[in-house]
Amino acid sequence: MSVMPYTAELHSHETYLNRSYTLRSWLLTKDHKRIAILYMGSITLFFVLGGFAALLMRINLLVPAGFMAPDLYNKLFTMHGVIMVFFFLVPSVPVTAGNFVIPLMIGARDLAFPRLNLASWYIFVAGFLVTACALVAGGVDTGWTFYAPFSTGYSNTFVFLTVLGIFISGFSSILTGLNFIVTVHTMRAPGLTWFRLPLFIWSLYATSIILVLATPVLAITLVMVAFERVTGVGIFNPALGGDPVLFQHLFWFYSHPAVYIMILPGMGVVSEIVACFSRHCVFGYKFVAFASLAIALLGFLVWGHHMFVAGESIYAALVFSFLSYLVAIPSAIKVFNWTATLYQGSIRLDTPMLYALGFIGLFTMGGVTGLFVAALGVDVHVHDTYFIVAHFHYIMVGGMVMGYLGAIHYWWPKMTGKMYPEWWGRFSAFTIFMGFHLTFFPQFVLGYLGMPRRYATYDPQFQILNVLSTAGASILGVGYVLPLCYLLWSFKYGRDAGPNPWGATGLEWQTPSPPPTHNFERTPVVTQGAYAYHEMEPAGA
Amino acid sequence: MPDEDTILTREGILAEQFDDLAQQTEAGTLGMWIFLATELLLFGGLFTGYISYRLAYFQGFHEASGHLYFTLGSINTAVLLTSSYFVALAVHAARQGRSRAVSGWLLGAAGLGAVFLAIKATEYYLEYREHLVPWMDFQFEGAYPAHAQLFFIFYFLMTGLHAVHMLVGMALLLIMALLARLGRFSAEYHNPVELTGLYWHFVDIVWVFLYPAFYLLNPHS
Numbered sequence: 001m002s003v004m005p006y007t008a009e010l011h012s013h014e015t016y017l018n019r020s021y022t023l024r025s026w027l028l029t030k031d032h033k034r035i036a037i038l039y040m041g042s043i044t045l046f047f048v049l050g051g052f053a054a055l056l057m058r059i060n061l062l063v064p065a066g067f068m069a070p071d072l073y074n075k076l077f078t079m080h081g082v083i084m085v086f087f088f089l090v091p092s093v094p095v096t097a098g099n100f101v102i103p104l105m106i107g108a109r110d111l112a113f114p115r116l117n118l119a120s121w122y123i124f125v126a127g128f129l130v131t132a133c134a135l136v137a138g139g140v141d142t143g144w145t146f147y148a149p150f151s152t153g154y155s156n157t158f159v160f161l162t163v164l165g166i167f168i169s170g171f172s173s174i175l176t177g178l179n180f181i182v183t184v185h186t187m188r189a190p191g192l193t194w195f196r197l198p199l200f201i202w203s204l205y206a207t208s209i210i211l212v213l214a215t216p217v218l219a220i221t222l223v224m225v226a227f228e229r230v231t232g233v234g235i236f237n238p239a240l241g242g243d244p245v246l247f248q249h250l251f252w253f254y255s256h257p258a259v260y261i262m263i264l265p266g267m268g269v270v271s272e273i274v275a276c277f278s279r280h281c282v283f284g285y286k287f288v289a290f291a292s293l294a295i296a297l298l299g300f301l302v303w304g305h306h307m308f309v310a311g312e313s314i315y316a317a318l319v320f321s322f323l324s325y326l327v328a329i330p331s332a333i334k335v336f337n338w339t340a341t342l343y344q345g346s347i348r349l350d351t352p353m354l355y356a357l358g359f360i361g362l363f364t365m366g367g368v369t370g371l372f373v374a375a376l377g378v379d380v381h382v383h384d385t386y387f388i389v390a391h392f393h394y395i396m397v398g399g400m401v402m403g404y405l406g407a408i409h410y411w412w413p414k415m416t417g418k419m420y421p422e423w424w425g426r427f428s429a430f431t432i433f434m435g436f437h438l439t440f441f442p443q444f445v446l447g448y449l450g451m452p453r454r455y456a457t458y459d460p461q462f463q464i465l466n467v468l469s470t471a472g473a474s475i476l477g478v479g480y481v482l483p484l485c486y487l488l489w490s491f492k493y494g495r496d497a498g499p500n501p502w503g504a505t506g507l508e509w510q511t512p513s514p515p516p517t518h519n520f521e522r523t524p525v526v527t528q529g530a531y532a533y534h535e536m537e538p539a540g541a
Numbered sequence: 542m543p544d545e546d547t548i549l550t551r552e553g554i555l556a557e558q559f560d561d562l563a564q565q566t567e568a569g570t571l572g573m574w575i576f577l578a579t580e581l582l583l584f585g586g587l588f589t590g591y592i593s594y595r596l597a598y599f600q601g602f603h604e605a606s607g608h609l610y611f612t613l614g615s616i617n618t619a620v621l622l623t624s625s626y627f628v629a630l631a632v633h634a635a636r637q638g639r640s641r642a643v644s645g646w647l648l649g650a651a652g653l654g655a656v657f658l659a660i661k662a663t664e665y666y667l668e669y670r671e672h673l674v675p676w677m678d679f680q681f682e683g684a685y686p687a688h689a690q691l692f693f694i695f696y697f698l699m700t701g702l703h704a705v706h707m708l709v710g711m712a713l714l715l716i717m718a719l720l721a722r723l724g725r726f727s728a729e730y731h732n733p734v735e736l737t738g739l740y741w742h743f744v745d746i747v748w749v750f751l752y753p754a755f756y757l758l759n760p761h762s
Contacts, residue, residue, distance in 0.1 A: 110558040112568040178575045186568040187558070216579045220586035224698070231676035233694050234687075235590065241687035246593055250586055523560075 015417070015514040030114035031517055036100035037415070038121050040408075043088050043096065044484070046128065050083035055477060058439075058470040064463055066456040073456035074141035075157070081144030086166050087128050089400055090258060093265035094211075095120075095176060097407040098204045100415060102180060104508035104515060105198050107189025107524045112182040120172040120179070127169025134161035143454065145255070148236035148247040152228040160229055163222045170215045170222075173261075177211030180204055189507070191526035195289070198506055198530040199282060202289040203268025206296035210257045210264075214300070218254035221247065245311050252303035260299040262396055263363070264292055266403025267334055270356045273410055274338045276504040277353035278345025281531035284337045291330035298327050308379045317376055324374035331367050335360060350502075351425030355406030358433045362398025366391060369444065384454075387447025390440045398436055405432070405483060412487065413501045417513040418494030424486045432479035438472025505532050554730055566732045573736045577743050580706075584747055587702065591695040591754065594688070601688025605681070606758035608673055608689075609696070610664050614756040617660050618748065624653035625745040628714070632738045638728030640721045647718035647734075650741065654711040661704055668693075696755055703751060706744045713737045 016033045019025070026034060053076045060066045060073055068076075099117065103110050111117050134140055140162045142151040151159050184197075184205050224235050225247070234240020236247040275282045282288055304312055304320035312320075338360055347353070369391040373379050382388060412420055442465040447453075451462050458466065500509040511520050549555035549562060559565040595602045631646035672680040673693055681689045717737045720726065726734060 108558065112558065113572065114556075114558060174579050178572055178579070181575055182568050182572045185571055186564055212575055212579050213582050216583035217586045220583050224586075224590070227694075227698065233675045233690065235691070235694055241598070241691050243593070243597075246590055250589065253586075 013512055014516055015512070016517045017416075017514050019517055028118075030110070030118055032099050032103050032111050032114065032117060033415070033515065035117050035121055036096050036098075039091065039095040039099060039124070042121070042125060042128070043091055046083050046087040047480075050080050050088060051477065051480065053077075053080035053083070055473060058473040060456060061458070061466045062470050064458050064460045068456065070456040071141065074143075074454070075139035077454060078140045078143050079135055082131065082140070082162060082166070084396075085144050085258070085262075086169060087124075087131070089262040089396055090173060091124065091176075092262075092400060092404045093269060093407055094180070094204055094207055095124075096404075097269065097411055098180065098200075098265065099176075101411060101508050102183060102201065102204065103187070104414075104511065104519055105201055105506060105530075106184065106187055106192055107507050107520060107526065108183065108187035109518045109520075111179050112187055113179050116175050116179055120175040123175070124169050124172035127165045127167070127172065129165070130168060131162050131165030134158035134165065137161070145251060146222070146225055147251075148225060148228070148244050149234075149238070149242075152225055152235075153232075153237055160226050163226050167219055167222045167226075170219045173211045173215045177208035177215075180208040181212065189524050189526055192507075195286065196526055196529045197289075198268075199271035199285070199288050199292075200265075200268035203264045203271070203292045206292035207261055207264045209293075209296050210261050210299060214254045214257040214261070217250060218258075221250040221254065224250075245307065248307050248310055249303070252306045253300075256303040256306065257296075257299040259392070259395070260295050262400050263403075264295060266359060266363075266400045266406075267292065269403045269407040269410070270338060270359050271334075272504075272506070273352045273356040273406055274341050274360075275531045275533065276410075276502050277350060277356070278342050278347045279533045280341050280343075280345035281529070281533055282337065283340035283343075284333070285529070285531070287333050288337050291333045294330040295327060298323065298330070302327060305374055305379070308376055309383050321374055321376050325371065328367065328371055331363075335364055335367075349426075351420070351422060351429050352406045352410035352502075354426055354429035354433075355402045355409065358429065359399055359402040359406065362394050362402060362433075362436065366394030366398055369394065382447055384452055385447035386443040386451050386453055389453050390443035390447060393440050393443070398440070402432070405429070408483070408487070410502070411508075412490075413497030414508060414513050414515070416491050416494070417497055418490050419497045419501060420483075420490040420494060421486050424482060428479050428482035428486075431482065432476060435472050435475030435477075435479050439469050439476050440472070442466070442469045442472075506530055549730075562730065569732050569736060573739050577739065580743060584699070584702070587695065587699050588750070588754070591699065594691050594695070595754075595758075598685065598688035598691065601683070601685030602692045603759045604683045604685060605689035605692035605696075606755060606760075608668075608671065608681075609756055610667060611756055611760045613660055613664050614752060617657050618752050620653050620657045620660070621745050621748050624650040624657070625742055627653065628738045628741045632731075632735055635721070635726055635731035635734040636728060638726075638731075640724055640726055643721040643726065643731075643734060644718040647714045647721065647737075651711045651714040651718065654707055654714070658704060658707055661700065665697075699751055700755070703744065703747055706747070710737075710741045710744045713740060 016031050026038065029035060029038075056068075057073065057076050057080065060068050060076075066073065099111075102108075135158075137158050140155070140157045140159055142155050142157070142159060146159065146163065151163075184201060188197075227233070228235045228237065228242075234242040236242045236244050238244060271282055271288060302320055302324045304316055305324045308317050308321075338356075369387070373382060373388065373391060409420060409425055412418070446462055446465050446469075449462070451458055497513050499512050501513075502509070507520075507524055507526070508515075510524065550557060555562055555565060559568065627646045627650035631643050631650065634642035634646060668674060669677065672678055674697065675690045675693045679686075679690055679693070683689055714737060717734050721734065
């Protein structure tokens with residue numbers, strides 16, 4: 001009786017998880033799958049910290065006069081922005097799902113540079129620890145954008161330490177991007193041509209280009225900020241001959257492409273999920289693939305739209321406005337092609353699909369309001385208001401966090417070999433969707449009515465909408481806590497998933513779950529594209 | 542009997558994620574080029590700042606440039622270009638499997654790198670004595686001291702960042718020279734030497750842009 005039959009079966013194949021249980025085997029691993037798990041643990045923790053800061057801010061905004069001192073509020077929104085942008089959204093999908101499935105999807109044993117991959121994680125954690133020191137020591141109040149000369153000369157908070165931590169973690173981004181690009185170029189299995197690659201690979205490839213080319217500019221900009229702050233010289237300080245707008249140019253040259261770092265991987269996830277759960281190959285595969293590259297390239301040419309009211313020349317502003325409109329084309333290609341993929345598909349509404357559909361809806365709203373703010377006249381009206389806050393949260397949270405959760409649910413059976421409880425999954429996806437709208441839709445209205453962002457207090461006429469937003473945030477919070485609980489639960493108690501619970505195509509589903517250390521018994525030979533769903537037998541036949 | 546790839550893996554030359562040496566070489570080379578693209582953008586941010594201010598404050602920058610040591614900077618350019626030539630000779634020797642020549646040329650290149658840094662340090666010291674370091678009691682006789690100060694901020698930041706890259710490059714050259722002396726490379730396997738060479742040439746090329754940007758702005762004062 002004590003010997004359960006499945007126990008024997010479980011131990012019949014050595015996986016990356018049961019290979020060794022020591023702490024050392026995790027901390028010195030070069031296995032991309034284990035490194036993905038290390039990353040997942042880290043960024044989940046960071047997400048909780050950043051979310052906690054957001055919750056406190058929303059509580060403060062329940063009443064017009066606020067509960068906390070403005071200084072504390074300033075530090076909270078800075079902490080929220082810094083952690084969420086640099087330590088959650090930028091790494092999120094690439095370092096977890098990307099790390100885990102890229103070698104599996106292309107039929108490789110590992111990434112091209114496994115040691116570098118582990119080093120990226122250590123650099124990332126070291127960067128966070130430095131930034132965390134600044135937060136513990138007393139925080140920062142500059143906002144995540146570190147605008148000079150406030151950050152370089154006037155803020156009496158821990159700017160240097162925070163900037164140093166972000167500088168360090170930037171190298172983790174660069175090394176990850178480098179690793180992915182080289183892996184996709186050189187490690188593909190025989191027969192896996194570029195146009196047979198899953199679209200997730202294309203989108204991560206585009207993301208990696210941005211990581212590699214934009215991050216160093218942020219790094220050197222932060223060096224200049226730190227240098228100016230420490231030595232008291234005036235690179236960006238107008239009182240000493242410097243130019244604060246130069247800082248904004250350099251900062252947004254990274255930080256606008258970084259927005260696409262934060263959305264392209266989510267788009268890749270949606271392409272995978274939509275194809276799988278509608279049993280249909282992705283409509284216009286090549287258009288979707290090249291749209292990723294187009295977004296990455298155009299993303300480098302639009303940074304000036306953050307500076308329409310910052311003293312930029314009107315001619316530059318016109319060009320930046322026009323180029324920003326161009327980004328809508330590849331973005332719309334993606335949305336329309338996902339929708340066309342659904343057409344005549346046999347759609348299953350499992351949890352990953354709910355997240356993917358949520359992504360499409362919320363990203364569309366975030367994207368269209370992006371066009372509003374790319375228009376020069378409208379931008380003058382809504383600049384620095386809650387309209388902007390709502391716009392980018394629809395992209396970043398509505399888009400990327402949905403994409404991230406979709407990816408985690410979609411590949412969870414592959415990562416752990418276990419199924420999560422489907423009912424709870426659907427319930428929390430629905431909760432998040434509703435909570436999200438309730439939190440951020442009122443902010444569109446608030447911003448349009450003129451409520452500025454980054455203030456601890458507001459005019460009493462805005463209270464009802466703020467209370468609605470805070471109520472939404474609490475629902476959203478519940479929606480985020482649920483997956484954390486049931487995913488951990490399923491790791492121990494979930495039913496076995498088997499190699500391919502979704503009946504998906506793609507190489508990652510052709511190896512056992514969880515995969516063995518070297519991923520495949522024998523290097524697979526690829527003979528068809530990634531979404532050959534029409535060639536599969538109907539489920540249950 | 543084990544095949545060639547198995548032997549290479551056992552000797553620690555071929556990493557286990559690769560199928561063969563050609564794949565490993567391709568990955569390493571592509572990785573280095575991408576890394577250099579990253580480096581280019583790292584310096585690019587500083588060049589952008591420098592050029593913006595140079596266009597805006599030409600007179601001040603012109604005056605400030607006259608205070609640099611044109612002769613020392615020019616000698617340094619020659620020293621660095623020669624070191625790059627040595628590295629090219631080392632790579633050439635590596636392709637032919639002549640390990641002693643490889644380590645010799647690499648040591649020579651690292652030596653010239655040390656000469657470069659010594660001259661650079663001398664310049665820094667002289668500039669410090671003349672109060673040209675912006676954050677150490679900066680004094681500048683001229684019509685545009687604030688603009689000259691900006692010039693020197695970028696001068697020290699950019700040549701300083703370049704010097705840091707020189708130190709990394711010299712460490713790599715010395716490691717490669719040691720490995721070559723220990724007989725770790727052959728005509729078939731010498732990609733680390735090639736990649737180190739790429740990096741050193743990059744550091745050299747950065748200087749080729751720094752030199753005209755700073756020293757040739759006003760070489761006759």
